[in-house]
Amino acid sequence: MVGWTRRQRVGPIGVDIGSRSVKLVQFSADRSHIREAVRWDLPSATCADTVERSRQLVDALVQAREGRAFRGRDAVLCLSTSDLFVQNIRVPQTTGDQLQQVVEKEAANRLPFDAAQAELRFFEADTVRQGDAFRREVIVLACQRPSLQLLLTIADAAHLNAVAIDAAPAAMLRCYAAQFRRSSDEDMCAMFMSVGASCTTVVIARAEQPRFIKQVDFSSRQLDEAVAHDLRMKLADAAILRRNNGDRRADRRDPEIAESIAKATRPVLEAMANELAMCMRYYSVTFRGQPLARVVIGGGEASPGLAEWLSARLDMTCELANPLRPFDQVPLPGRAAQWDVAIGLALRETT
DSSP states (O other): OOOOOTTOOEEEEEEEEOSSEEEEEEEETTSSBEEEEEEEEOOSSOOOOHHHHHHHHHHHHHHHHTTSOOOSSEEEEEOOGGGOEEEEEEEOSOOHHHHHHHHHHHHHTTOSSOGGGEEEEEEEEEEEEETTEEEEEEEEEEEEHHHHHHHHHHHHHTTOEEEEEEOHHHHHHHHHHHHSOSGGGTTOEEEEEEEOSSOEEEEEEETTEEEEEEEESOOHHHHHHHHHHHHTOOHHHHHHHHHHHHHSOGGGSOHHHHHHHHHHHHHHHHHHHHHHHHHHHHHHHHSTTOOEEEEEEEETTOOHHHHHHHHHHHTSOEEEOOTTTTSBOOOOSSOGGGGHHHHHHHTOOOO
16 A cells, blocks of 8 residues: 555656657546546657757656646656666576675676666566576566666656656556456466557566566557558558557448558568567466466557457467556546556555
């Protein structure tokens, strides 16, 4: 239970900064209902200049809160997926400070940046067999400290008090643990995937305990680029065409347009399905006796069509995420599944 003082009647603002939009969510103090939520689109053009991009984010965060019912300045922010390094590794069985030292030493050889500049955390997944020995499987999450400092600077400029900085996999797991909290869900292992504009985050977990995490190179942008290339359209027009077609009921879609989009995106989807199959294979070999029970699809690309398509390709029941299920229902902009990370951030316990 969050240790709010009696005067506080709200939780922190969960701030999910994506490549195309920022999403903000705030709960009541008891987490029974969403007090306020907003999605604010960012300028469509990708900005390579860090200073200008930071200014755009500050402006978006300020404007998104204007005239809304958000209370207070406390916020939980999320690292960009491009700033986050994630990898499952195996280390000798140990505990406490010794485990921390072993993980840091092993991870230092794998980081794509200077270990001296790294901020590192890890999850303990489980004890696994490797040959005739048993080792500890851990999931390392790391980023460079300048990335954290930049995020703190943006929050301060937007008049937010960053009480915590989280990672998307942790926020996702927190969100889905709230969605699947029945006693029958506690013993089930599930693969959660959140398809974003720049990548897909995959988390395989049992209840609230992660077993495997990976960032897969599959995104909304890749699908838009495929349509733009095949239909010889501008990227922005392809994104609008694909989204409008996907949001229509099946009986109201133009069959010719739907077929053209399906043909253009099929190679990208097939590559994504192969990546997911490899994630499932790694999990099944590493964590024997803990079979997957379901695949839950979240993020902005989550749709009945994608769930049906993946069910056939993976030979596994796939369902759409509904991050709003545990709470008093409120209408949120766009597809409900795209709010999984923002909701997970807003649910984080802070002091």
